[in-house]
Amino acid sequence: MSVLGTGIDLVDVEAFREQLADHASGFVAGVFSTRERSDAGRHGDPVPGLAARFAAKEAFVKAWSGSRFGLPPVMERADLRDIEVILDADHRPRLVLSGAVGDAVSSEIAIHVSLTHDGPMAGAVVVLDGG
Numbered sequence: 001m002s003v004l005g006t007g008i009d010l011v012d013v014e015a016f017r018e019q020l021a022d023h024a025s026g027f028v029a030g031v032f033s034t035r036e037r038s039d040a041g042r043h044g045d046p047v048p049g050l051a052a053r054f055a056a057k058e059a060f061v062k063a064w065s066g067s068r069f070g071l072p073p074v075m076e077r078a079d080l081r082d083i084e085v086i087l088d089a090d091h092r093p094r095l096v097l098s099g100a101v102g103d104a105v106s107s108e109i110a111i112h113v114s115l116t117h118d119g120p121m122a123g124a125v126v127v128l129d130g131g
Helices: 013-021 027-031 034-040 047-067 099-104
Strands: 002-012 083-087 093-097 110-118 121-130
Touching: 002 013, 002 047, 013 027, 013 047, 013 121, 027 047, 034 047, 034 083, 047 083, 047 093, 047 110, 047 121, 093 099, 093 110
Parallel strands: none
Antiparallel strands: 002 121, 083 093, 110 121
């Protein structure tokens, strides 16, 4: 396999908290699945976990876009709900693609993701491998 694309994203946790506080915006429901919201809050404050998951979604879009350098976009805009961060029993993250994003990304591409949050920042790195 070879690296097709990489993406990284950082999120300011407190600025993200302010964005989440605007319940009228519908941001949370428009970006995160029920499972993501539940997983992020299982150890108390959900905001750092949601910020890391948001960073993972953005990092995926960057990696996928980078993997298509010189080619036209497959879609005008990705629905971030189609990019879900799930955890296994040992809390290791994985990205699961569905909907239009899942249809557009080859099933032969392996997606690697790492999440982090510490203090005021949350981040994620995504690497796409393909053959």
